[in-house]
Amino acid sequence: MEFLQQIWTVISGSVVPALAVLLVVVFVHEMGHFLTARWCGIRIAAFSLGFGPELAHWVDRRGTRWRLAAVPLGGYVRFEGDDNASSTPDFDALERLPAETKRGLFHFAPLWKRTAVVTAGPIANFILAILVFAALFATIGRPVSLPRADSVVAGSPAEKAGFKPGDLVLSINGEAVDSFSEMQEIVSLSAGSSLSILIQRAGEKLTLTATPERREMPDGLGGTQRVGVLGLSRTLSAGDVDYRRYGPIAALGQGVDQTWDIIHRTLTYVGRLFVGRESPDQLSGPVRVAQVSGVVAHAGGLPALIHLGAILSVSIGFINLFPVPMLDGGHLLFYAIEAMRGRPLSRAAQEVGFRIGFAMVVLLFVFVTFNDLSRLGGS
Numbered sequence: 001m002e003f004l005q006q007i008w009t010v011i012s013g014s015v016v017p018a019l020a021v022l023l024v025v026v027f028v029h030e031m032g033h034f035l036t037a038r039w040c041g042i043r044i045a046a047f048s049l050g051f052g053p054e055l056a057h058w059v060d061r062r063g064t065r066w067r068l069a070a071v072p073l074g075g076y077v078r079f080e081g082d083d084n085a086s087s088t089p090d091f092d093a094l095e096r097l098p099a100e101t102k103r104g105l106f107h108f109a110p111l112w113k114r115t116a117v118v119t120a121g122p123i124a125n126f127i128l129a130i131l132v133f134a135a136l137f138a139t140i141g142r143p144v145s146l147p148r149a150d151s152v153v154a155g156s157p158a159e160k161a162g163f164k165p166g167d168l169v170l171s172i173n174g175e176a177v178d179s180f181s182e183m184q185e186i187v188s189l190s191a192g193s194s195l196s197i198l199i200q201r202a203g204e205k206l207t208l209t210a211t212p213e214r215r216e217m218p219d220g221l222g223g224t225q226r227v228g229v230l231g232l233s234r235t236l237s238a239g240d241v242d243y244r245r246y247g248p249i250a251a252l253g254q255g256v257d258q259t260w261d262i263i264h265r266t267l268t269y270v271g272r273l274f275v276g277r278e279s280p281d282q283l284s285g286p287v288r289v290a291q292v293s294g295v296v297a298h299a300g301g302l303p304a305l306i307h308l309g310a311i312l313s314v315s316i317g318f319i320n321l322f323p324v325p326m327l328d329g330g331h332l333l334f335y336a337i338e339a340m341r342g343r344p345l346s347r348a349a350q351e352v353g354f355r356i357g358f359a360m361v362v363l364l365f366v367f368v369t370f371n372d373l374s375r376l377g378g379s
Contacts, residue, residue, distance in 0.1 A: 017305055
């Protein structure tokens with residue numbers, strides 16, 4: 001009985017919040033594809049929330065089959081003429097179709113329509129994130145604590161650079177810094193990189209140069225992560241955190257800024273990963289999402305979980321734009337080549353591309369799941 005209670009605690013505390021967040025984000029992504037395809041007059045065979053065996057379905061008046069599937073780790077929109085959920089065409093079947101039947105099929109639509117349909121999924125994710133961030137900033141407010149150093153760790157890069165307690169950070173590499181958390185985000189992705197930091201000390205402005213060092217730090221979930229650290233700390237007390245509320249227009253602007261900030265940080269990490277300045281073991285997958293969702297839901301309640309959903313929405317939208325066949329970005333890459341050549345890639349080239357893309361996606365999934373399980377084992 002105790003074992004069953006533990007299982008239920010994990011399911012209700014981590015799995016359910018994670019699935020709720022993921023399914024909303026996936027639904028919005030696929031609905032972006034769906035609505036744009038309908039607007040373009042493209043026939044849709046199925047809209048699926050989840051993969052694998054079908055749990056429930058209904059068919060709408062236009063013949064689209066709406067599916068709820070058993071594996072809730074994604075979803076897809078399948079157009080008529082597709083051979084599978086990733087919009088890989090069934091070339092043989094398409095070639096046998098009469099000309100009048102090809103009207104309304106995705107793979108015979110003009111290039112601009114196909115591009116619009118594919119792009120709409122990630123765009124829908126970005127719009128969702130902007131609206132969620134804006135709603136949170138307009139109602140609850142945006143938590144802000146001044147980027148002031150209350151103490152400087154002895155022997156740290158900050159001490160070597162000349163930081164002193166009480167220094168207020170104004171900008172890093174010319175980028176204005178409004179809060180201590182924003183400063184931490186910049187520093188965490190800058191291990192080994194020299195930073196030009198503008199500070200204010202006793203009414204005077206000074207520029208210091210510091211290079212964050214990589215350290216193992218607690219991640220708040222029982223594990224650790226390797227991030228860039230300067231050695232500045234902030235001691236928060238009552239009243240130190242200010243929740244700034246914004247009007248509707250300003251909140252939308254803040255939502256756009258927050259969304260772009262997540263994209264920019266992701267690009268920075270990926271860029272540093274390719275040049276060997278970041279470690280791939282920091283990549284996370286569905287197990288980590290479930291763990292984080294559980295902790296966030298327990299500690300911060302529904303608003304924190306909604307905020308996490310917005311972050312996840314940006315991440316899913318952005319990752320889908322990577323130029324990897326099987327992802328939206330892979331289709332867009334093929335369309336860009338088609339636009340330059342004046343004709344689509346050959347059937348053989350597309351098939352090879354999809355196979356490579358499928359292998360890359362599977363390998364990435366296995367890798368991030370291994371990372372997640374390794375963290376659990378070490379916690």
